[in-house]
Amino acid sequence: MDRTRSARLRRVLVAAVAVVVGTFVLIPGSAAAAGTGTITGYGGKCVDVSGAGTANGTKVQLWTCNGTAAQNWTVGTDGTIRALGKCLDVSAGSTADGAKVQLWDCNGTGAQQWVANAARDIVNPQANKCLDATGVSSADGTALQIWTCGGGANQKWTVPGGGTGGGGGGGFVVSEAQFNQMFPNRNSFYTYAGLTDAMKKYPAFATTGSDTVKRQEAAAFLANVSHETGGLVYINEINTANYPHYCDTSQPYGCPAGQAAYYGRGPIQLSWNFNYKAAGDALGVNLLNNPNLVATNSSISWQTGLWYWMTGTGGAGTTSHNAMVNSQGFGVTIRAINSIECNGANPAQVQSRVNSYNQFVGLLGVPAGGNLYC
Known part of the structure; x- marks a missing residue:
């Protein structure tokens, strides 16, 4: 989210990019x-x-x-x-x-x-x-x-x-086995069940359009999430020095959980008091007063990621969901989530997202489509 992004995430995740870039490799052995x-x-x-x-x-x-x-x-x-x-x-x-x-x-x-x-x-x-x-x-x-x-x-x-291997809980086009292949080093907090439960809040996510479009949208969401969290490794923003910076005191509701309580958490790294307020209002959860729910409740954490995916426009002028279902391309989702990386400002970070997207659409058996970069 443009105002939820800062140099802190880009610095923190450079070291984690190796976790998510390239083809996944599984360890040989007896398969379940x-x-x-x-x-x-x-x-x-x-x-x-x-x-x-x-x-x-x-x-x-x-x-x-x-x-x-x-x-x-x-x-x-x-x-x-x-x-x-x-x-x-x-x-x-x-x-x-x-x-x-x-x-x-x-x-x-x-x-x-x-x-x-x-x-x-x-x-x-x-x-x-x-x-x-x-x-x-x-x-x-x-x-x-x-x-x-x-x-x-x-x-x-x-x-x-x-079996098809192509669908999972609640009809999700990504199976749990595929999810585990996408995130072999993920933190156990980020559960597949948490994600599919969160999807109940946004039933249009990865269910709109053709089967190809549904899979492309799921891959695009998970690719951006992968980049933001180093492959679903990080829950909380690592740079604690930034924590006090995300309280916008001009908001009438202030920062009731504390000046340093609104740092990045969850799959899209929700940050700032006004975003916790808006997400909480949309989801029916008091995140303004209880921001740590995003780091302790897997379903709520995933819900915040889907909330921004489905409603946030950032610098794109459209939501990431609309960009994918209208075939505008993965690059538009990057611009919606973190436009500061675009127009050549940080090509390595953009490439990281694109690499993950290409990997995930390959796993799901669909083409990547055009307009991958921003």
């Missing part, structure tokens, strides 16, 4: 199962390990469903898809159309990360491409590959348990 069984696709055929082989590089293909171990897949909550003790893998970690999909030792790389979304795509976020039956064929032995997502029947899959 989101579902186990067959993955069916084009022509009603099953995803199959050729010859039930377990050698690295074994072809993964379509085959008539037969109930064997070669067709028994575990979709892990860590983003892996496993069979015969090995992981579904993009050959050589390629991001090119036509890169073959194979079986390989699980290693936690982006080549082995998959997201099954509500559109029934299985997306490799590293490449931002879909699992695809080569040649639009359903013949036994058809090799699987990755290809630019096009919505064709040869890219549609049904995963074990009917």
Whole structure:
């Protein structure tokens, strides 16, 4: 929020940028199962390990469903898809159309990360491409590959348990597993349940427009949040020397919680007495007198972030929500949240936000769209 931002956050979060920039990496190991069984696709055929082989590089293909171990897949909550003790893998970690999909030792790389979304795509976020039956064929032995997502029947899959990996509590387009992948080092205060509970206050958030737009908005919100908090690590503003500066004594209600009580807290780092007053009034919570609720109640904390996302315009002249649902681009959300970074004033900070957004839309299996910078 333009008046809730200052150099303190930008200085504090420079050291934390490394936490959130780049492709997430998961530690190899046994994955908790989101579902186990067959993955069916084009022509009603099953995803199959050729010859039930377990050698690295074994072809993964379509085959008539037969109930064997070669067709028994575990979709892990860590983003892996496993069979015969090995992981579904993009050959050589390629991001090119036509890169073959194979079986390989699980290693936690982006080549082995998959997201099954509500559109029934299985997306490799590293490449931002879909699992695809080569040649639009359903013949036994058809090799699987990755290809630019096009919505064709040869890219549609049904995963074990009917899960999609693309939605969560209250219909949120980001599942809890995806949320955890986005924020592997997050503070336990920032819970997924807190976020989905907060969304009840703003039911239009990430539910407006096409499925792509919903995911883009969710990614944009979480990318800005990631930047503001160093990957959901920080709850309170770190630079305590700034704390007394956020009391605007010209306001008729003053600063009843104390001169130094209105420092940055929560996912959008709510600051200043007038913002605590406005957010509290909107949310039905007395934040002016009890500002620390933003640092002690996960749902309220998330609510303040959504409050600004849905209502604050900053230097953009529109809300971040409206910018995303009207396809104005991620860059407009940066201008709404912290326009002081824009127009070349702090390109490193803008790039940090864009990096997180690109990562998150990749994880959610949608394009980033245009106008990413401000």
